[in-house]
Amino acid sequence: xxxxxxxxxxxxxxxxxxxxxxxxxxxxxxxxxxxxxxxxxxxxxxxxxxxxxxxxxxxxxxxxxxxxxxxxxxxxxxxxxxxxxxxxxxxxxxxxxxxxxxxxxxxxxxxxxxxxxxxxxxxxxxxxxxxxxxxxxxxxxxxxxxxxxxxxxxxxxxxxxxxxxxxxxxxxxxxxxxxxxxxxxxxxxxxxxxxxxxxxxxxxxxxxxxxxxxxxxxxxxxxxxxxxxxxxxxxxxxxxxxxxxxxxxxxxxxxxxxxxxxxxxxxxxxxxxxxxxxxxxxxxxxxxxxxxxxxxxxxxxxxxxxxxxxxxxxxxxxxxxxxxxxxxxxxxxxxxxxxxxxxxxxxxxxxxxxxxxxxxxxxx
Amino acid sequence: xxxxxxxxxxxxxxxxxxxxxxxxxxxxxxxxxxxxxxxxxxxxxxxxxxxxxxxxxxxxxxxxxxxxxxxxxxxxxxxxxxxxxxxxxxxxxxxxxxxxxxxxxxxxxxxxxxxxxxxxxxxxxxxxxxxxxxxxxxxxxxxxxxxxxxxxxxxxxxxxxxxxxxxxxxxxxxxxxxxxxxxxxxxxxxxxxxxxxxxxxxxxxxxxxxxxxxxxxxxxxxxxxxxxxxxxxxxxxxxxxxxxxxxxxxxxxxxxxxxxxxxxxxxxxxxxxxxxxxxxxxxxxxxxxxxxxxxxxxxxxxxxxxxxxxxxxxxxxxxxxxxxxxxxxxxxxxxxxxxxxxxxxxxxxxxxxxxxxxxxxxxx
Numbered sequence: 001x002x003x004x005x006x007x008x009x010x011x012x013x014x015x016x017x018x019x020x021x022x023x024x025x026x027x028x029x030x031x032x033x034x035x036x037x038x039x040x041x042x043x044x045x046x047x048x049x050x051x052x053x054x055x056x057x058x059x060x061x062x063x064x065x066x067x068x069x070x071x072x073x074x075x076x077x078x079x080x081x082x083x084x085x086x087x088x089x090x091x092x093x094x095x096x097x098x099x100x101x102x103x104x105x106x107x108x109x110x111x112x113x114x115x116x117x118x119x120x121x122x123x124x125x126x127x128x129x130x131x132x133x134x135x136x137x138x139x140x141x142x143x144x145x146x147x148x149x150x151x152x153x154x155x156x157x158x159x160x161x162x163x164x165x166x167x168x169x170x171x172x173x174x175x176x177x178x179x180x181x182x183x184x185x186x187x188x189x190x191x192x193x194x195x196x197x198x199x200x201x202x203x204x205x206x207x208x209x210x211x212x213x214x215x216x217x218x219x220x221x222x223x224x225x226x227x228x229x230x231x232x233x234x235x236x237x238x239x240x241x242x243x244x245x246x247x248x249x250x251x252x253x254x255x256x257x258x259x260x261x262x263x264x265x266x267x268x269x270x271x272x273x274x275x276x277x278x279x280x281x282x283x284x285x286x287x288x289x290x291x292x293x294x295x296x297x298x299x300x301x302x303x304x305x306x307x308x309x310x311x312x313x314x315x316x317x318x319x320x321x322x323x324x325x326x327x328x329x330x331x332x333x334x335x336x337x338x339x340x341x342x343x344x345x346x347x348x349x350x351x352x353x354x355x356x357x358x359x360x361x362x363x364x
Numbered sequence: 365x366x367x368x369x370x371x372x373x374x375x376x377x378x379x380x381x382x383x384x385x386x387x388x389x390x391x392x393x394x395x396x397x398x399x400x401x402x403x404x405x406x407x408x409x410x411x412x413x414x415x416x417x418x419x420x421x422x423x424x425x426x427x428x429x430x431x432x433x434x435x436x437x438x439x440x441x442x443x444x445x446x447x448x449x450x451x452x453x454x455x456x457x458x459x460x461x462x463x464x465x466x467x468x469x470x471x472x473x474x475x476x477x478x479x480x481x482x483x484x485x486x487x488x489x490x491x492x493x494x495x496x497x498x499x500x501x502x503x504x505x506x507x508x509x510x511x512x513x514x515x516x517x518x519x520x521x522x523x524x525x526x527x528x529x530x531x532x533x534x535x536x537x538x539x540x541x542x543x544x545x546x547x548x549x550x551x552x553x554x555x556x557x558x559x560x561x562x563x564x565x566x567x568x569x570x571x572x573x574x575x576x577x578x579x580x581x582x583x584x585x586x587x588x589x590x591x592x593x594x595x596x597x598x599x600x601x602x603x604x605x606x607x608x609x610x611x612x613x614x615x616x617x618x619x620x621x622x623x624x625x626x627x628x629x630x631x632x633x634x635x636x637x638x639x640x641x642x643x644x645x646x647x648x649x650x651x652x653x654x655x656x657x658x659x660x661x662x663x664x665x666x667x668x669x670x671x672x673x674x675x676x677x678x679x680x681x682x683x684x685x686x687x688x689x690x691x692x693x694x695x696x697x698x699x700x701x702x703x704x705x706x707x708x709x710x711x712x713x714x715x716x717x718x719x720x721x722x723x724x725x726x727x728x
Binding site: 007258273274280282283284285288290291292293294297299300303 | 428447618623635645646648649651652653655656658659661662664667
C-alpha cells in the first residue's frame with residue numbers, strides 16, 4: 001500500500017521532486033498537543049504520516065504547507081483561554097499557505113502546484129502535509145510572497161469585512177478606529193485609502209509617536225491622534241470641520257478609549273468590536289443607543305468563514321486583497337521566517353511580550 | 365372675525381355643545397413654560413386662544429384634548445435634562461387623547477367627533493385645544509377608555525415595536541427583560557403572551573415580591589425572577605431546560621443587571637436598551653459581541669414616530685393595540701384623573717418619587 005502511494009505521488013509530482021523526496025524522508029510531522037498548557041511544554045513534534053499517507057477521497061486535496069505564522073490567538077488556543085476549543089490530540093496553527101500536491105477526482109477548481117489557504121479555523125497549520133476538503137480552501141495568487149500569503153486569512157480579511165459589512169460607506173465618509181497600529185488597523189487604513197474613505201486613527205501615546213504617526217500617514221491615514229487628543233474637544237472639533245463624523249468605529253481596545261471613540265460617532269453610527277486589548281469591557285452610556293441610535297456589533301473572522309463556507313464572496317475578497325498586494329497597495333507585515341523544526345525558539349520569541357515582528361514557520 | 369369663528373364652530377359642533385360653550389367661556393389655555401426649571405415654578409397656566417382661534421388650513425384639524433398623562437419624560441423635558449429640547453415658549457406634555465372639533469377641507473381620514481392621538485413628540489398636550497396637521501394624528505377606537513387612550517403613544521407602542529423590529533420572534537421563542545414591572549415591561553409581558561412568546565421577567569427583590577410575581581404571572585409572564593436569582597446558575601439552568609435561551613433582551617436598567625441579562629442571550633441574540641434606570645452605563649464583556657455575535661441596539665419611540673411619520677405602520681400598530689385593549693388583553697395602567705386646573709397638585713404628586721399610579725390631566 002505504501003509503495004503504491006509513493007508511486008502515485010511520484011507520478012503526480014514530477015514537477016515537484018523536492019517535495020516528493022522530503023516526504024520520503026519522513027518529514028511528515030506536525031506540532032501536536034494533547035492538553036492545554038504552556039505551548040513550550042505541551043507542544044510536541046510528532047509524526048503524522050498516518051493522517052496523509054492514504055488515498056484521497058474525490059473532493060479531497062493533499063497539501064504541502066509552505067508557511068504558517070504564530071498568532072496570539074494560536075498561543076491562547078493552546079493555553080485553553082481562547083474561544084476555540086480543539087479536539088485532542090490537536091495540531092497548532094490557524095493560518096498558513098500551502099501548495100497543492102494532489103487532488104481528488106472531483107476537485108475542479110484547483111490543480112497541482114496551486115497556492116491555497118485554508119478557510120476553516122484552527123485546521124492545524126503547523127505541519128508539513130495535510131489533507132483538506134476542496135471547499136475549505138481558497139486559491140490565492142502564486143505571485144504573493146509566501147510569508148505574506150500565510151497571513152492573509154485573518155488580519156487583512158478582518159479589516160476588509162468590517163469596512164464592508166456593517167454600514168454602507170461611500171467615498172468621503174469617515175471611519176474612526178482605536179489600536180490603529182494593530183495588524184488589522186494598518187490594513188484598515190490602507191483599504192480605506194484605496195476606497196477613498198477617511199480614517200481617524202487613535203493610538204496610545206508613546207515615545208516614538210511622531211514616527212508612528214508619519215508611518216500611518218504614509219500608508220494613507222487621514223488623521224493620527226493619541227488617546228489623549230481624542231478627549232480634547234478643540235482637537236476633535238478641528239477634525240470634524242474638515243471631514244464628516246464617523247459612520248463606523250472599529251474597536252480592538254475596549255474600556256474608556258472605546259467609550260471616547262463612540263462619543264464621536266454620527267447618528268446611527270455603528271461600533272464594531274473585534275478585540276479587547278485593554279481587557280476592559282465595552283462601556284456604553286445609555287444615551288448612545290437610545291437617543292443617537294448607535295449600534296454595537298462584534299466581528300470574528302472565524303465565524304465569518306464558518307457562515308460563508310459555501311459562498312463565493314470568500315474568493316472575491318481574497319482576489320481583491322491579492323490584487324492590492326500585487327499592486328503594492330497593501331504593505332506586508334514585518335515577518336521573520338523560522339523553520340518549523342526550530343519551533344521552540346519561534347514560540348518563545350512570539351510569547352516574549354509586545355513585538356511588531358511576526359514569526360512565521362516555514363516548511364517544505 | 366371672532367363672531368364668524370364662533371358661528372362656524374357652533375355650526376360644526378351642534379353635536380358637542382358642551383365643548384362649544386366651554387370654549388366661549390375662555391377655557392382655551394395650556395400649561396406654558398418659557399425656561400427650564402422646576403415644573404412647579406416654571407409652568408404657568410396661560411390663555412392660548414391666539415393659537416387656535418383662527419381658520420384652519422386645508423390639512424389642519426382643530427382638537428379638544430380630553431386627557432393627557434404626566435410622564436417622567438415630561439418632567440425631565442421641563443427640567444431641561446431630556447433629549448428633547450423645546451422651543452420657548454413651550455407647552456408641557458407629550459401624550460394625550462383629543463376629540464376632533466373641526467377639520468380642514470382636505471382632511472379625508474378623520475371626521476368631527478373622532479378620537480385621535482398626536483404622533484409628533486412633545487406637541488404640548490397639557491392644553492384644552494390645539495390645531496395639528498392631519499398627518500400627525502392617529503385615529504383610535506372611541507370605545508377605549510380616555511385615561512387609557514391618553515397613554516397609548518409611548519408605553520404599549522414601545523413594547524410592541526421592540527418585540528417586532530429587532531429579531532424575528534416565532535411562537536415558543538423567549539424574551540428576557542429587566543425592570544419587568546415597568547409600564548413598558550408589563551405591556552411586553554401581555555403582548556408576548558398574546559403572540560405565544562415566552563418571557564423571563566427580572567425585577568428587583570422587594571418585600572412584596574411574591575405579590576408582584578403573582579400579578580405578572582397572571583398577566584402572562586412565563587417566569588418572574590429577582591435580580592439575585594438571575595445570577596444563580598442553578599435557577600437559570602432550570603429555566604433553560606424548559607424554554608429556549610432568549611433571542612431578545614429588553615433593557616431599561618443598565619449597569620450590572622443588564623450585563624447579567626445579556627449573559628443568558630442566545631448566539632446572535634439582541635439586547636435593546638430603552639432606558640437606564642440604574643443611571644449606570646451598559647457594560648458589555650468583549651466576548652459577547654465577538655464570540656457570541658450578540659448585538660446591541662437602542663429604541664426611542666419618539667424617533668420611531670419621526671422616522672415613520674408618512675408610514676401606514678403607525679395605524680396598523682395602533683389598531684392592533686386598540687383591538688387587544690377592547691378584548692381585555694392589555695390591562696390599563698393604574699391611573700388617577702385630575703383636572704388640568706389642578707395641575708400643581710398633580711405635578712407635585714407625580715414628582716413625589718416612585719409610584720405605580722399615573723396622574724392624568726382631564727379637560728373639556
